[in-house]
Amino acid sequence: MENIVLISHGGMAEGVKSSLEMIVGQQANVHTVSLRPDSDNLQFEKELNEKMKALNGSTLIIADLLGGTPCNVAVKNYLEDDEVAILAGMTLSVVIEAVVNQRATIKELLCLAKENIVDVKAGMNQAEQEILEEKQEELGDYSAYAGQENIVNSRIDERLIHGQVAGIWSTSLNTQRIIVANDEAAVDPLQKSSLRMAAPTSMRLSVLPVATAAKNIRAGRYGKQRLFLLFKNPQDVLRYIKADGPIKAINVGNMSYKEGAREVTKSIQVLPEEEPIFEAIAAKGITVTAQLVPNEPSIDFMKKLRG
Known part of the structure; x- marks a missing residue:
């Protein structure tokens, strides 16, 4: 509208x-x-x-x-x-x-x-139980899958898991596991439970430190699962790349307004100090696009940023 x-x-x-x-x-x-x-x-x-x-x-x-x-x-x-x-x-x-x-x-x-209308306390209790069950999940010997990661999308989204990610992107890509790569979320039980509540119940969820996410994916820990890799900001993407995390492209979805930021697209506001970080990501040969939802055209984010 x-x-x-x-x-x-x-x-x-x-x-x-x-x-x-x-x-x-x-x-x-x-x-x-x-x-x-x-x-x-x-x-x-x-x-x-x-x-x-x-x-x-x-x-x-x-x-x-x-x-x-x-x-x-x-x-x-x-x-x-x-x-x-x-x-x-x-x-x-x-x-x-x-x-x-x-x-x-x-x-x-x-x-x-x-x-978005949920019983938060009941949902948190259920989410905590699911997190405990996922900690016990093991694929056994997964070394055969090293270097064969099946990443169906990598996205920067400051809101992490919300309607666009859980209800549109993940389902349209037949995602089997969402991996949130963010150090703060990984050590915050409350945030981890909130993310579990927000994720589709049919999908597995891993909330990991950036370096751990890079290590696990590179090692083939998730086998042939269709992975949706989710970052909170471009800084985490660059850290993931420097940790030898496999990635070919990154989709910039949502970056909210902050004092001093400029609008690149309606949903993406970039601070001056974030611009060289995007340049560094692109310099690694990573394709950087902007696409809010699948039914919108994908645009060249770096061209838009530089323009």
């Missing part, structure tokens, strides 16, 4: 937009309209229609509450408009996905919303 309009009772819409921009930077195509405590449905309708008239192109309206006044007003005015889609049940995760992945379908956004 070319435009996103957040509508809510009170200040929720403004709050979600503020949190969104902390993560992905300023978003000129995201707008808000709020039903204020001292207002009514007629005033809200007037403000929403004025906002919509000022926009060009397709628009996604995300309302806070199904059956609430903001949602009802949107349905009343735009139900028959083919250029307008309407969702109810606003969450920050759904708004982020809609912003960074403009090709996301309504069905995909709905699936993401459902996946």
